[in-house]
Amino acid sequence: MSKPKVVIIGGGWAGCAAAITAKKAGADVAVHERTDMLLGLGNVGGIMRNNGRYTAAEESILLGSYDLFQLCDDFSRHKNIDFPGHKHASLYDVNIIEPQVTRLLTSQGIEIYLKSRVTDVIKENNSITAVKLHDNRVITGDVFIETTGSTGPMGNCLKYGNGCAMCILRCPSFGPRVSISYKAGVEDILGRRANGSFGAFSGSCKLNKYSLSEELIQELNNKGVVVLPLPKEDINLDKLNIKVCQQYALKEYAENIVLLDTGHAKLMAPFYPLEKLRSIKGFENARFEDPYAGGIGNSIRYLSIAPRNNSMKVEGVDNLLCAGEKGGLFVGHTEAIVTGSLAGHNSVRVLLGMPLLELPRNLASGDLIAYANEEIVKEEGLKRRYTFAGASFFNRMKEKGLYSLDTNEIKKKIERLNLLNIYTEKLI
């Protein structure tokens, strides 16, 4: 008898994490990714281990999902740096991480199908039996994990933003994201901005580092971070309301230009008119790396979230799980890996009819997953974002004693909970 097959739709951080834990639990795993690269928005991200993400990363490693965090650590350009509102961050090099992730997954025997866009599902009763690809091929599976994210495509970025700004997701080239849970008959949940409108702008854009002045390049290479006060007339506090990354929606980010060295110069603003940017000393030759039209806009996110339980199983479909932004108003790679790892592990439990794993709420990871689910049903909750790195959840972590930089302490807790290396247990 062939092994049961877990089909993962979307090869971003969440999908990759799910693939690894599903494989560790013993399933055959195939990842279908729409574009020609894994990691999705992770190809332009880079920030790890800042604030509560440190704790969450350590928790995941101890639970047995260590591979991707180790890789990010190995390929960090800077470690343990501080920038406004954030401490002990690591910045992985976005220009070289993706092929490493591909090699890692391949070496573990995970099948990766690139340029493979899932457009529909085939259902029998309450289960998905197969998904359909853009070219009408049918991919059968036993359990499915949707990690398609919630960003774009072009029509959404136009209706709820400033139009397609040509971001790394490259919808015009590879075709749009399709909400698989919606195709399976489950209505999407939509995030909102402070003013109630749908979606939110991606929170940062990336400049080509070598288009900046020699001084800025050096400072970025040496310190990993540059903070430059903005001219008074350029300060726009309203911009903070539109971005997804509420952990960076701080006054400091409106009054200063904050650059981080992720290989690109990550500019902590959703977009920045190019002429204005070029009028600032050191930015005279600046050009955008992502989105290419970062002078006019950025991608729009949170337009497609699936209702799910705290084991990441989608409500209303028997064999569909979700993770990453598809699973809640989450921000960040760490959040994607944490939710993805749980979804991947639980996919095998779904296969075997075992009780699904929920992470206990005295772990930061468990509390984030459960808290985001409590909040998403509230109108105000739809306007908030949930991340270990800031906004309201990091405060909550501190209040509840969930924030720790002490790996031994975290390990003891996980041992006490009898969850040490749970993701490495072979279930099949």
Next chain:
Amino acid sequence: MRNHKWQCIDAGSEYCPCYLAETMDCITCSHLKGKEFCDCDWRGVCIYQAFKFEGNRKKPPRVDIEAKILQRKELNDHIIIFALKIPHTLARQINQPGSYIFIRNKNYNQYFDIPISIMHVDTKNDVVEIAVEIHGVKTKTIKETSDQLLIRGPYWNGIFGLEHLKTTKNSNALAIVRGVAQAPAILVINHLLKNNNTVDLILDKSTTNYNLIKEYCNIHAVGEGNLYEMDGLDLINKQINTKKYELAFIGASDYLRDKIFSSIENLKEINTVMTNNNEICCGEGICGSCTVYDLNGIPIRTCKTQIINN
């Protein structure tokens, strides 16, 4: 789960977005059907973006132009072949399988527009040839024209199964053609030949009594007969068992097509390309005369919608 399988032939062309975007009836884009979020049949372009960039307006639609009749040949008392001088761009646009234009006698108004398949295009000299069968109210008005015709185009949805047609290479194809459907068959067969396919033709000349395909494609029929008779159907049956065919083209009425399908079991295994025989009147998805209904009762305007069957 999505059951429908149809695609707008005009999506992404210089005629997109069209009237249907303005009325929020776009075949492709969910936003332009009045929905809040993206859920489109992606055709390589974002029609919503194109529409917004046009200032919420359609692109300029096709208009009537006068085309000089260079040659007029009556094959018999009810089939006329016209050679028309047309603009170079139009010649390029219609030189592909499934293309059609509207023609009419300039002394009549637009109710008399007749959709006519493109038979052959000379893109060097910008001449198009069409075969018109005179048999109804509209076509009778063409019989008296000799100097010029009003034409409107390009339109492309004269054939269903274009996706199969365009992806078939280095294979065997069987063409089953009756009567004046030889005209659209010519671009189909030439396209298949160009892609290194072998094309076997079974021809029913019907009342045309003329082998146009031999003249324009330089291939001989492997069999000829009346497809409404058992002998004709036997021809197909025998031929289909001689080799493995990847694609079948059927140029015939819907009635005959269904008859062929129900008689010849093996045909169901082969990708099929067929003529669009619906009553096309405006070509723009507006008038509704070409509407068919899919399994879910959803109307499909076939003048511009490819029905994908596989």
